[in-house]
Amino acid sequence: MFKEDLATSAKLAAFTLLSPPAAGARAGPSSSSDEPGSPSQRAVFIASPSAWPTTDSARSDSPGWGSAYGFGRRNRAATRKGAGHLTQGTYKWAAIATLLLLSIWVILPGGSHSKDRVHDITDGDAPRFNKSLVLQHAEPQETFFSQLLPGVRYITSMSYGGHANQFVGISNLLYVAKITNRVAIIPTLMPLHFSGAPQDLTVFYDLDRFIRESGIPAVLQSDLKPFSSDPAQLTTEKISCWSILERVAGNRNFNDGSMMVHGMDVRNWPLPFESGPMMWAEKVQEFDYELGERLAWIKRVNKELLPQETALPAQKPGDRPLNRHETLKDGFDPGRNDPPTDQMFCLDNTFFLATRVFPPAIPPSAPLEPLRSYEGQGWLRAGQYLHFSAHLEALAERYLVSLFGLWTARSIPPFISVHIRRGDFEQxxxxxxxxxxKDAVQRVRDRLDRRMDDPDGWAGAGHELQRYFDGVRGKDYAVVVTTDDKMDSDFVRQIRSELGWKVLDHDKMQTIKKYGEWYPTMIDAAVLARGRGFVGWNGGVEEWTPSLK
Incomplete structure (x- = not known):
């Protein structure tokens, strides 16, 4: 799109947002979609219509437009002034020279058409998201709100639960950002089942690639304001958030550490939805769209002091009746706190968002493999594009090379990955x-054989990505296990000696000592996702991502 005019670029931008990427866009690290200049890397997202450049502004702001436009004016003036003194041959050579200059102008980076507003090509050939479109400053600031650009609408949330829960919540946040045309501010990852420092998502996931492939603009919370192990050293700011968890679980999200480490003091506001085990993402979209109804709801919350506790403490005869300020749910005080703004749409939790997925309009010719219960729009429209970072992928390869006793990653055989969680599950x-x-692994082997024998005998997610190896049947696939059990336990010894399965050993690899507390979990996730088949506990959130990937 470097050589297309501005109107065409605008049409392509709209088309990119509405259309899914090419089939190859979801492939692994070796996918051709990673090649510089591929269509998936040139997807354009205009953050706000007010940010679209007009033809006049492009002429005045861009060096390419300015030089070419000025050259044209001077050339016309010179032609009018000295027209009687120019021969026909002079006109001919002038025309040729003009065409050559224009050709060079189109090709050279200085031309306006070569300037990709959304991707700032500053790191070799790897396009990076141009954050200046959505943030005031290139570096994190002392205050969160000083980074917001007028005219840009944002959405953010808080981390919730362990890493698997946080990944699902972030995927849902990115999906809601897509359907509300907001810029996602991704919460900082927080340790839960282990000690360790908070981490930015980009340590483990490739955010620039995500933006290229999904068309969803996103930045880190750390891009606005840094986090600290001692939040008291940071400027404290209030941020008001709509509480999904109050409608789902009866009270606010007490797990607000991802805000606290940035010096953000959360003030909670209720939502006008019915309570239930999940909340529809489309309800949130409607609430964001209907500004008038939202303002009316804010007025009602202030007037009635919502939400109120349903189970009030018992009172003795003669006790003073409790006023509504005293019976507010913990963490809510609308009369003393400002409501969330339209520019900063904050949700206290996005893990409990559900989405609607309809079957394809044209039924496929082969039997359609049904979606899993957790395979919603958060995954289909956002999560599947959150590929692991090159840093984490390299570690996963290194661990597999060591596990199989190989020299290079090219020799890693196809395998079935198995996740066995035992520690806290025992109780x-x-x-x-x-x-x-064993039975589950055999069922995976049988399914692999059926798909090898009839690759077009099924339809569904991943069909276009299926790859098999000549002469390798299901029985030949190795098995790689990740587990939290002790490496010297009878269970692990039995897996290794009797079944011949490979078990990832973080003690032997000194993972925590070399890389830190986060890495056993994250290397396990990257290794599990590389399996050609997956076995895990039915119902565990930590099984969702590797099974989908």
Missing amino acids: ARGLTAIDAF
């Missing part, structure tokens, strides 16, 4: 027998 749910995992 909470009981342990699953090893025979259950």
